[in-house]
Amino acid sequence: MRAAVVREFNEDLSIETVEDPKCPDNGVVLKVAACGVCRSDFHGWVGGHLKVINGSIMGHEYCGTVVEAGAQAKHKVGDKLIAPFILGCGDCPACQVGASNTCESAVVPGFGAPGAYAEFVAVPFDHNLVHLPETMSPALAAGLGCRVTTAWHALTDRANVCAGEWVAVHGTGGIGLSALLLAKMLGAQVVVVDVVQEKLDQALSLGADAAVNASTQDVPAAIIEITGGGAQVSLEALGISQTTNASVECLATLGRHVHVGMPAGDGRMEVNMRAIYSKQLAFYGTRGMPSWKYPSLLSMIERGQVDLTPMLDRVVPLSGASAELRAMKGPTRPGTAVITDFSK
Ligand SMILES: [Zn+2]
Numbered sequence: 159m160r161a162a163v164v165r166e167f168n169e170d171l172s173i174e175t176v177e178d179p180k181c182p183d184n185g186v187v188l189k190v191a192a193c194g195v196c197r198s199d200f201h202g203w204v205g206g207h208l209k210v211i212n213g214s215i216m217g218h219e220y221c222g223t224v225v226e227a228g229a230q231a232k233h234k235v236g237d238k239l240i241a242p243f244i245l246g247c248g249d250c251p252a253c254q255v256g257a258s259n260t261c262e263s264a265v266v267p268g269f270g271a272p273g274a275y276a277e278f279v280a281v282p283f284d285h286n287l288v289h290l291p292e293t294m295s296p297a298l299a300a301g302l303g304c305r306v307t308t309a310w311h312a313l314t315d316r317a318n319v320c321a322g323e324w325v326a327v328h329g330t331g332g333i334g335l336s337a338l339l340l341a342k343m344l345g346a347q348v349v350v351v352d353v354v355q356e357k358l359d360q361a362l363s364l365g366a367d368a369a370v371n372a373s374t375q376d377v378p379a380a381i382i383e384i385t386g387g388g389a390q391v392s393l394e395a396l397g398i399s400q401t402t403n404a405s406v407e408c409l410a411t412l413g414r415h416v417h418v419g420m421p422a423g424d425g426r427m428e429v430n431m432r433a434i435y436s437k438q439l440a441f442y443g444t445r446g447m448p449s450w451k452y453p454s455l456l457s458m459i460e461r462g463q464v465d466l467t468p469m470l471d472r473v474v475p476l477s478g479a480s481a482e483l484r485a486m487k488g489p490t491r492p493g494t495a496v497i498t499d500f501s502k
Pocket residue numbers: 196197198199218219304305
C-alpha cells in the first residue's frame with residue numbers, strides 16, 4: 159500500500175510502498191477514507207514525540223471501511239467506521255469504569271503503531287469504533303476522533319462548563335474551533351485568543367462573543383476586562399508555556415484551567431503558580447475521550463445541535479500532508495486539513 163512515512167524530522171514525509179497491514183485478531187483493517195492532519199502530528203514531525211521515529215506512519219484522525227475483520231472483531235467487512243484516537247483495551251479497570259482514554263494498554267495508531275497516513279490501517283480493539291452516520295462526510299468525520307472528542311471531554315467531563323459561564327479558548331486550531339462550537343452549544347459565553355486576525359474573525363463569525371489578538375494585546379488583561387473579572391473556564395489548546403500562562407492568568411477566582419494542548423519535548427514549562435495558588439484555581443489535564451461517549455456525541459451532531467462543518471477547511475492528497483505540517487511552523491490558516499486522496 160501507499161503510505162507517507164517519517165524518514166527525517168522536519169523533512170517531507172516519504173511517499174513509499176510498504177507492506178499492507180496484518181489484520182489483528184481482535185480488530186479490523188480499514189481502507190482509509192479520510193485522515194486529518196493534526197497539530198500533534200506536527201509535534202511528531204519535528205521530533206518532539208517519543209513515539210514518532212524514522213519509519214513511523216502518523217495519522218490518528220481517521221475513518222474508513224472495514225476490508226478485513228479478525229476472528230474476535232466486533233465489526234464486519236463493509237462497515238463504515240470512525241475511530242476515537244485512543245483505542246482502550248476494554249478489559250482493564252480503567253476501561254471497565256468507563257475511562258478508556260486512560261487505559262494503560264491502549265493502542266494509538268499514528269503514535270507507536272502505524273497510523274492512517276496510508277491506504278490501509280490496522281485497528282485493534284475495534285469495539286472502540288462506531289458507525290459513521292450516513293449524513294456525515296468522511297472528511298468531516300475524520301476530524302472528530304481527535305479534536306472534537308478531546309474538546310467535548312475537556313468541556314464536559316473535566317471542566318464541567320455550565321450555561322452562562324465565560325470560557326476562554328487559547329488557540330483557534332482544530333481543538334479551539336471545536337471547543338468554541340461545543341461551548342456555545344452548552345450555553346457558555348466564549349472569548350477566543352489567537353495571533354492570526356483572520357482566525358479570530360472566523361471565530362467571531364461562528365459565534366464567539368469576543369476575540370483577543372495575542373500578537374497585539376495583553377491577553378489576561380483583555381479577558382479580565384471582557385468578562386468582568388476573569389473567565390470561569392480556560393482551555394489551552396497549544397501545549398506551550400505562553401498560552402498556558404495566559405490561560406491561568408485570565409481566570410477568575412476559583413476558575414478551571416483545562417490543559418488540552420499536548421506539551422512538546424519533555425513537557426516541562428514554567429507556569430505562574432502564584433496565579434494558581436492565589437486565585438485557588440483548578441488545573442485539569444485531559445486527553446481524548448472515553449469511546450463510550452462517542453455515540454451520544456455523534457447523535458447530537460447528526461441531529462444538527464451543533465454544526466461542525468466550519469472546522470474543515472481543505473482536503474489534500476497524501477502527498478500534500480508534508481506542506482500542511484510545514485505550515486504549522488508559523489501561524490496557520492483557519493480550519494483544518496484532511497487527507498482524502500491516497501492515490502497521489
Ligand atoms: Zn489529533
